[in-house]
Amino acid sequence: MKNLINNVLLVAAFVILLASCKPELSIPTATKGSLNLTSYVAIGNSLTSGFQDNGLFYEGQHSSYVNVLATQFKLVQPDLVFNTPYVSATSVGCSGPSLNITPPLNASNPAALLGKTFTLTLTVPAPLSLQTQTDCKNVTGLAPAPKQAYGDGQILFGPSFDNEHGYTAVIGPITIASLGGGLIPNIPTAPSIYSASGPFQNMGVPGARCIDINKKAYGGPSLITLSGTTATQHNPFFSRFAKDQNNSSILSDAMVMQPSFFTLFIGNNDVLLWALGGGVGGATASTITPVPEFTDSIRNIVKTLTTTAKQGVILNIPQITGAAYFTFHSPDVTKYIVDENGATRLMTTGDMMLLSVPNDSLECGLKDSAGNAFGSAAYPIPKKYTLTSAQVAQVTAAINAYNAEMQTLASDNDLAFFDMNAFAQANQNGTTYNGMSMTGTFVTGGIYSLDGLHLTARGYAALANELIVVINAKYGSTIPGVDLTKLGGVTFPQ
Amino acid sequence: MKIMKKLLFLLLIIISPRLAKAQAFATGYVGDKQNAMGGAGTGVAIDAASMSLNPASISFLQGNSVSLGGAVAVTNTAYLDANNNSLSKTSNPVGTPFHLQAVYGIKDSASALSKLKFGLGVTTPYGGNIKWDSDWTGKNAIVAKNLASIAIAPTASYLITDKLSFGASFVYSMSTLHVENAISVSSDAKAVLDFTQRGFGFGAGVYYKPIPKLSIGLGYVSQVNSKSYKGTAKFTVPSSLTAQFPTGNATFNSSVPQGISLGAGYEVTDKLLVALDVTYSMWSCFKTTTFTYKDTTASSAVKSTNIPTNYKDVFSVNLGAQYKVTDQLVARAGVSYNQTPVPSNYVYPDVPDADRLNLSAGVSYNITKAFSVDVSYKFTDIMKKKSTNVSTNMTGTYQTYAHMTGLTLNYNF
Numbered sequence: 026m027k028n029l030i031n032n033v034l035l036v037a038a039f040v041i042l043l044a045s046c047k048p049e050l051s052i053p054t055a056t057k058g059s060l061n062l063t064s065y066v067a068i069g070n071s072l073t074s075g076f077q078d079n080g081l082f083y084e085g086q087h088s089s090y091v092n093v094l095a096t097q098f099k100l101v102q103p104d105l106v107f108n109t110p111y112v113s114a115t116s117v118g119c120s121g122p123s124l125n126i127t128p129p130l131n132a133s134n135p136a137a138l139l140g141k142t143f144t145l146t147l148t149v150p151a152p153l154s155l156q157t158q159t160d161c162k163n164v165t166g167l168a169p170a171p172k173q174a175y176g177d178g179q180i181l182f183g184p185s186f187d188n189e190h191g192y193t194a195v196i197g198p199i200t201i202a203s204l205g206g207g208l209i210p211n212i213p214t215a216p217s218i219y220s221a222s223g224p225f226q227n228m229g230v231p232g233a234r235c236i237d238i239n240k241k242a243y244g245g246p247s248l249i250t251l252s253g254t255t256a257t258q259h260n261p262f263f264s265r266f267a268k269d270q271n272n273s274s275i276l277s278d279a280m281v282m283q284p285s286f287f288t289l290f291i292g293n294n295d296v297l298l299w300a301l302g303g304g305v306g307g308a309t310a311s312t313i314t315p316v317p318e319f320t321d322s323i324r325n326i327v328k329t330l331t332t333t334a335k336q337g338v339i340l341n342i343p344q345i346t347g348a349a350y351f352t353f354h355s356p357d358v359t360k361y362i363v364d365e366n367g368a369t370r371l372m373t374t375g376d377m378m379l380l381s382v383p384n385d386s387l388e389c390g391l392k393d394s395a396g397n398a399f400g401s402a403a404y405p406i407p408k409k410y411t412l413t414s415a416q417v418a419q420v421t422a423a424i425n426a427y428n429a430e431m432q433t434l435a436s437d438n439d440l441a442f443f444d445m446n447a448f449a450q451a452n453q454n455g456t457t458y459n460g461m462s463m464t465g466t467f468v469t470g471g472i473y474s475l476d477g478l479h480l481t482a483r484g485y486a487a488l489a490n491e492l493i494v495v496i497n498a499k500y501g502s503t504i505p506g507v508d509l510t511k512l513g514g515v516t517f518p519q
Numbered sequence: 520m521k522i523m524k525k526l527l528f529l530l531l532i533i534i535s536p537r538l539a540k541a542q543a544f545a546t547g548y549v550g551d552k553q554n555a556m557g558g559a560g561t562g563v564a565i566d567a568a569s570m571s572l573n574p575a576s577i578s579f580l581q582g583n584s585v586s587l588g589g590a591v592a593v594t595n596t597a598y599l600d601a602n603n604n605s606l607s608k609t610s611n612p613v614g615t616p617f618h619l620q621a622v623y624g625i626k627d628s629a630s631a632l633s634k635l636k637f638g639l640g641v642t643t644p645y646g647g648n649i650k651w652d653s654d655w656t657g658k659n660a661i662v663a664k665n666l667a668s669i670a671i672a673p674t675a676s677y678l679i680t681d682k683l684s685f686g687a688s689f690v691y692s693m694s695t696l697h698v699e700n701a702i703s704v705s706s707d708a709k710a711v712l713d714f715t716q717r718g719f720g721f722g723a724g725v726y727y728k729p730i731p732k733l734s735i736g737l738g739y740v741s742q743v744n745s746k747s748y749k750g751t752a753k754f755t756v757p758s759s760l761t762a763q764f765p766t767g768n769a770t771f772n773s774s775v776p777q778g779i780s781l782g783a784g785y786e787v788t789d790k791l792l793v794a795l796d797v798t799y800s801m802w803s804c805f806k807t808t809t810f811t812y813k814d815t816t817a818s819s820a821v822k823s824t825n826i827p828t829n830y831k832d833v834f835s836v837n838l839g840a841q842y843k844v845t846d847q848l849v850a851r852a853g854v855s856y857n858q859t860p861v862p863s864n865y866v867y868p869d870v871p872d873a874d875r876l877n878l879s880a881g882v883s884y885n886i887t888k889a890f891s892v893d894v895s896y897k898f899t900d901i902m903k904k905k906s907t908n909v910s911t912n913m914t915g916t917y918q919t920y921a922h923m924t925g926l927t928l929n930y931n932f
Contacts (some may be wrong), residue, residue: 049597050916459913462703513705
């Protein structure tokens with residue numbers, strides 16, 4: 026019996042020993058290969074800034090693909106500095122300013138302004154959130170709407186800006202003196218946060234086109250400057266963090282940091298700003314940037330960057346007309362009549378209806394005072410809400426030309442190239458990450474934010490992950506991606 | 520909404536082919552002598568628990584007996600995600616498989632063995648407690664799964680000649696399944712599914728002892744189709760999405776594979792017995808798991824979830840030996856190798872299965888002539904396996920170690 030007890034004890038000890046044995050998989054160490062990450066600078070537009078839900082706000086900025094990228098870079102370059110020009114974490118954030126001048130300012134012929142009086146209204150909308158709303162058919166559902174009546178315009182125009190009322194001014198009558206050099210009086214200006222928190226490695230500026238990147242004083246102190254015979258509209262998203270508002274270009278501020286590695290994702294707005302407004306100009310851009318102009322400017326940017334940065338990634342641009350902003354209303358456009366410069370016609374397959382169209386007007390056949398339904402011959406849809414198939418073709422042609430140039434530049438300069446267009450296409454088709462499905466579907470897909478153009482935190486991180494794959498392949502590094510399941514898509518109301 | 524498509528994965532099988540060796544979520548535990556001998560036992564009538572491997576074996580047991588036992592199963596899985604380098608480990612509740620077998624035959628004065636013997640076997644053929652961290656990278660596939668089953672098998676065996684017997688059993692089994700997974704619409708959205716199933720099947724076996732030193736057994740178990748008679752699906756989602764998700768009742772029906780096992784035992788010396796089993800389990804009946812939701816309020820809501828599994832038919836080889844150290848003490852050891860039915864592109868984190876290597880050992884002690892105790896321990900290395908799942912796209916490496924320690928009390932009369 027004593028033997029038995031001994032044996033049992035022996036077996037018990039053995040069992041405890043083995044039971045403590047658990048599987049141990051070891052996490053591979055991230056390595057940087059030939060990457061030189063002493064100074065990483067990101068150049069781009071709103072997509073690089075982390076803009077989403079039609080706004081710039083702290084969490085969005087934090088979720089930018091370049092911030093995700095930099096965070097992963099720190100695994101192999103712990104001393105990497107990557108600053109983002111954050112807005113206050115408590116701010117609701119701001120959308121792009123809405124500037125309304127009546128009668129319209131003819132910037133190309135300022136002399137004609139002489140003696141005239143204008144009314145200028147400047148407001149800043151708030152970012153969007155998903156809200157329960159009742160539509161014109163009395164159907165309650167979820168739809169994107171501004172989080173509150175006004176955004177935080179002080180982000181763009183400084184502490185004196187009245188968020189609730191916006192800024193209104195009567196300009197004029199315009200005199201020779203005001204034409205000669207001054208600012209349009211009294212437009213609030215934002216001081217730059219550069220001296221307090223700069224320099225900033227995230228140089229993503231909402232609204233920037235390729236041809237804006239090397240523009241001197243692109244972030245001028247005021248929204249509009251009349252100088253000599255030129256009226257310049259400055260970009261307040263750059264003003265707020267420009268090193269020198271009177272002189273800086275995005276590129277010159279980037280070069281201050283002597284980048285060793287860069288990401289360059291620019292060109293969307295060279296077509297998008299025009300397409301967003303239905304190709305009619307006005308408050309957005311009056312033309313698509315001509316290919317030769319785009320080519321000159323992108324070459325110049327890459328040439329300048331590569332004086333210090335021998336490594337980097339150039340991202341091409343997606344076919345923007347694949348974004349929800351363009352596709353959401355487009356499947357059934359053929360029943361509507363559009364007004365094209367006074368000529369009305371029935372829309373045809375291939376034409377696109379933009380997300381900016383007043384939805385209720387479409388859904389419920391909004392009627393004008395004479396009782397004509399919106400989209401009918403007597404009350405046609407304004408052109409600014411549509412793109413014709415010919416315009417879509419123009420967009421496609423421009424993007425193809427831009428992308429060809431960017432791919433050539435990447436290979437000529439021995440840089441990595443990322444096919445953003447293919448990435449966007451894959452998103453349209455839908456992907457699955459660790460059991461989580463992601464598609465390009467508006468609102469529910471999880472990739473596109475509520476503005477239908479910019480990505481969600483999850484979408485931006487998915488982009489960062491794909492960039493990391495390309496970077497690893499080019500530079501022999503083994504940097505891991507981030508866990509997309511920990512990042513949110515569109516937020517649904519509780 | 521495609522959200523639900525990736526809801527979860529869980530296994531159809533709830534009831535029991537007793538012949539499934541320890542594969543996927545089969546426990547492989549029928550008794551501690553068998554557990555110590557590498558799971559072999561189709562061809563050796565060693566105790567009452569043998570009936571759970573081969574119903575014909577009870578004809579060759581001397582007298583009547585009852586075996587009752589249980590085990591503690593500790594299983595730990597680690598997963599290294601290849602895309603984001605996250606390392607996740609399970610914190611599984613302890614599994615507690617158990618068994619009860621009783622054999623009774625009318626004493627036949629002409630022979631040591633009864634002509635007709637009856638048995639009752641109660642086992643827990645399937646089980647699985649897996650629990651991952653609620654925020655782990657595979658949470659949209661699975662967070663927790665709890666599978667428990669019990670199979671009750673009345674058995675009879677007829678001694679055709681002194682050397683040959685035929686046995687059969689009827690199998691009634693019940694099981695419960697609990698599944699939880701996250702839904703990506705918000706950080707705390709989740710799906711919780713609960714099912715209770717029951718099903719019927721049968722088993723049959725032949726036992727042949729051509730010479731005193733050699734015995735051979737053949738066991739078969741039918742495919743069993745079972746239905747859930749109770750099922751609920753509960754989705755916790757932001758209130759604005761509630762209408763998009765089903766509520767209330769859900770069903771899912773399953774089939775478990777048929778299997779056939781060939782075993783042999785050989786007495787090398789008076790003290791040493793060697794046993795070998797080869798089992799073929801036809802898991803390929805598992806193609807897809809489908810959950811059907813009964814109550815949906817919105818026409819756009821998901822009606823069902825389909826999860827492709829594509830299991831395949833596989834072999835197991837189990838080898839064991841026992842050695843009589845003294846009249847009171849018997850030592851046992853075994854080794855077995857189980858092919859996994861789970862193809863590498865169909866591994867889901869609720870059943871992180873791979874080919875298994877099992878090492879086991881145990882002892883029995885006869886306290887009195889009638890009363891004995893068995894102790895066994897089995898270590899299983901569910902081998903490191905790299906997998907890219909076709910449905911979830913999870914790409915990474917799984918590794919699992921399992922430890923099972925059991926104790927059985929036997930009474931012979």
